[in-house]
Amino acid sequence: MKDILTWEDAHFFDYINEIEYLYIPDVDDYKYRINISKGGDVSDDAIKIETPVFGYSEIIATFKNRYNEGVLLKQNQYLRYIKVVGHLLEELDLEPEKFWCLFLFALDYCNSLLGQGKTMKATPLEQLQAFVDLITNADETVLLRLKAGKAKMDVESPVALQFMAEAIQNQLKTADLKPLYIREQEEEAKQISDSPIIVYFAKMLLTFFNTQDHIRQKRKEGANFSTKEKDLVSQLVYFSGLSTNDSWTDIENDTLKAFLKQYKNYQYPNNVSSVYSEFVVY
Numbered sequence: 001m002k003d004i005l006t007w008e009d010a011h012f013f014d015y016i017n018e019i020e021y022l023y024i025p026d027v028d029d030y031k032y033r034i035n036i037s038k039g040g041d042v043s044d045d046a047i048k049i050e051t052p053v054f055g056y057s058e059i060i061a062t063f064k065n066r067y068n069e070g071v072l073l074k075q076n077q078y079l080r081y082i083k084v085v086g087h088l089l090e091e092l093d094l095e096p097e098k099f100w101c102l103f104l105f106a107l108d109y110c111n112s113l114l115g116q117g118k119t120m121k122a123t124p125l126e127q128l129q130a131f132v133d134l135i136t137n138a139d140e141t142v143l144l145r146l147k148a149g150k151a152k153m154d155v156e157s158p159v160a161l162q163f164m165a166e167a168i169q170n171q172l173k174t175a176d177l178k179p180l181y182i183r184e185q186e187e188e189a190k191q192i193s194d195s196p197i198i199v200y201f202a203k204m205l206l207t208f209f210n211t212q213d214h215i216r217q218k219r220k221e222g223a224n225f226s227t228k229e230k231d232l233v234s235q236l237v238y239f240s241g242l243s244t245n246d247s248w249t250d251i252e253n254d255t256l257k258a259f260l261k262q263y264k265n266y267q268y269p270n271n272v273s274s275v276y277s278e279f280v281v282y
Helices: 007-023 058-069 078-091 096-115 124-137 158-174 194-210 227-240 255-262
Strands: 144-148 151-155
Touching (some): 007 058, 078 227, 096 227
């Protein structure tokens, strides 16, 4: 693998392109995708990917620059990577260089998002929608407690609360929503344990497998992922250093399966990467 990548080597970034659209918010659909579940749930239908029209994105440019600066974790261990998972890449018919770049990107992105990322507050729109959903779907008594300086008041009338929810819904139909998409940063980033980070990294790679028809077609009927796919991800969890538990290196073990099940509905903080742009810019 080259030490320095130029745009003539841009084909090495093809696998990153496959998942970038799914994981990074874009300008036209500004929402956090950090809690996506595609990686663990999709098995029957291929994920539809929008291919960049005008070359490569800002995300790819940032990754290329970081690669060339030599700041990516594990990027000097390509030969060991081939030794550890080369046979699995061959059996899955994956190009080693492209998957190497995907692996480095997934590791770098997870670290910059969950390890060193900035936690953002919910947007005004998300807060309003959460309020409406709470009122609309409430089966029990609801109490709204308001505080303005030292003044406080409670709103507990179901009629008043329902009126407020309906008023918000009607206003959202005609209002200019752009100001409602603005996010503010939390004073402190929310810390999470290593295990959810491992799951997020694993799901990024599993999501990529779901974009590859030739991989999906070889799975057993009803299987979310093949044994080889799970083995590859498990080996890379250990190789990446995300876990030092050597159980990840056992062939056909259930460690990955257990992690995916345990954190299936885990709600990650609304983080943005400290390195990669919030937006996909084509």
